[in-house]
Amino acid sequence: MAKSLPMIDVSGLSSSDPCDRVLVGEKIRAACLAHGFFYVTGHGIPEGLIEAVMGETRALFDIPDACKDALDKANSPCNRGYEQLGGQTLQEGALPDRKEGFYIGEELTAGDGRVAAGKFNHGANQWPTDLPGFRPVMMAYYAAMVTLSETLMRGMALSLDLKEDYFSGFCDQPLATLRLLHYPPAQPDVPEEMGAGAHTDFGGLTILLQDNVGGLQVCDEDGGWIDAPPIPGAYVVNLGDMIARWTNDRYRSTVHRVINKSGRERYSVPFFYSGFPDHEVACIPTCLYADETPTYPVITVEQHLRSMYDRTYKAAR
Numbered sequence: 001m002a003k004s005l006p007m008i009d010v011s012g013l014s015s016s017d018p019c020d021r022v023l024v025g026e027k028i029r030a031a032c033l034a035h036g037f038f039y040v041t042g043h044g045i046p047e048g049l050i051e052a053v054m055g056e057t058r059a060l061f062d063i064p065d066a067c068k069d070a071l072d073k074a075n076s077p078c079n080r081g082y083e084q085l086g087g088q089t090l091q092e093g094a095l096p097d098r099k100e101g102f103y104i105g106e107e108l109t110a111g112d113g114r115v116a117a118g119k120f121n122h123g124a125n126q127w128p129t130d131l132p133g134f135r136p137v138m139m140a141y142y143a144a145m146v147t148l149s150e151t152l153m154r155g156m157a158l159s160l161d162l163k164e165d166y167f168s169g170f171c172d173q174p175l176a177t178l179r180l181l182h183y184p185p186a187q188p189d190v191p192e193e194m195g196a197g198a199h200t201d202f203g204g205l206t207i208l209l210q211d212n213v214g215g216l217q218v219c220d221e222d223g224g225w226i227d228a229p230p231i232p233g234a235y236v237v238n239l240g241d242m243i244a245r246w247t248n249d250r251y252r253s254t255v256h257r258v259i260n261k262s263g264r265e266r267y268s269v270p271f272f273y274s275g276f277p278d279h280e281v282a283c284i285p286t287c288l289y290a291d292e293t294p295t296y297p298v299i300t301v302e303q304h305l306r307s308m309y310d311r312t313y314k315a316a317r
Helices: 010-014 018-034 047-062 065-069 134-159 241-246 301-315
Strands: 007-009 037-041 081-083 100-104 175-183 196-199 205-210 216-219 225-227 235-239 256-258 266-275
Touching (some): 007 010, 007 018, 010 037, 010 134, 018 134, 047 100, 047 134, 047 205, 047 266, 134 205, 175 301, 241 301
Parallel strands (some): 007 037
Antiparallel strands (some): 081 100, 100 175, 205 266, 216 256
C-alpha cells in the first residue's frame, strides 16, 4: 500500500476549549516526528480567495516575456519580482530547476525603519501594471497566510508541550514570502531535469497551495518518495530548517522535490513563513534528551536565510 501524508483539521486551534487545542497539538507532534509534512484542513481561508490567487497566478505567467522581464527580481534590493525559468538550483549538482517564479513580501516603503536599516528582504514589491486585480488579491492572501502561520505556530508550541505563546517573539513583524510558481511540462529528452530539485525549505513553516496537476514528492525514511497530491480544501504544510534547528532535529525538515510529468502546465503558491529577522534560533531545552548537547550553534533568522539564499542562487549561476 502506498504511503501517504497525515491530514490534520486545525480548526481546533481556534477553539475556546484548551483541550481542543491540545488535541491538535498532539496530532501535529505525530506528523512532525514522522514526516515533517502534513495536510491541513479547517484553516479558514475562503475558497473564493484561493480561486482568485490561482487565477491571478496563471494570468501573471501568461503575460508576454518582456513584461515579466521588466519585473525581474534582479531590479529589486529585496528579492521581489520575477524569476526566470532556471533561475534557481535547489539540488546541488543538478540541472537548474524547470520553473519560473514571482516573489512577493510585505509591502514596505523606504520610510519604514526596517527598510532604512537594510534588513534582509524588506522593501517594496514589484507589480504588473496590466493586471489590475493582481496586487489586491495577493496582498489579501498574504495577510491571510500570516494569520494562519501564527495559528500554526501556536499549534507547534503545543506540540512541543510549550506554552502557546512560546513563539510569539518569532511571529512579531515576521519575514515571509509569497511565491508564485509555474512549472512547464517536463522535457522528455532531458529526463534528469526536475521542476524543483530535492531540497529542504529554509525557514519556519511552508504552507503550499497546489493546483490539480500534482508532482510534489516527499522523501521517506527509506529513501523512497511519497506522493503529495493536491486535495481539495487542504494545504500541504511542511517544516523548514529552522524548526529542525530549534528541536535538535527531533522534528524533521524533510527533503522534497517536484517532477511535472503530467504533460500539463503546473502552478503552485507556497507561502514561506520565516519569522522576525533578529530572532535567535537556539535549541529548545526540552527537545534535548538526557546528556545531549545542541547540534547547532545559535543563529538569527536573518543569518540563516542569507546563507541559504547564497547557497541556492550561486549554484544557479
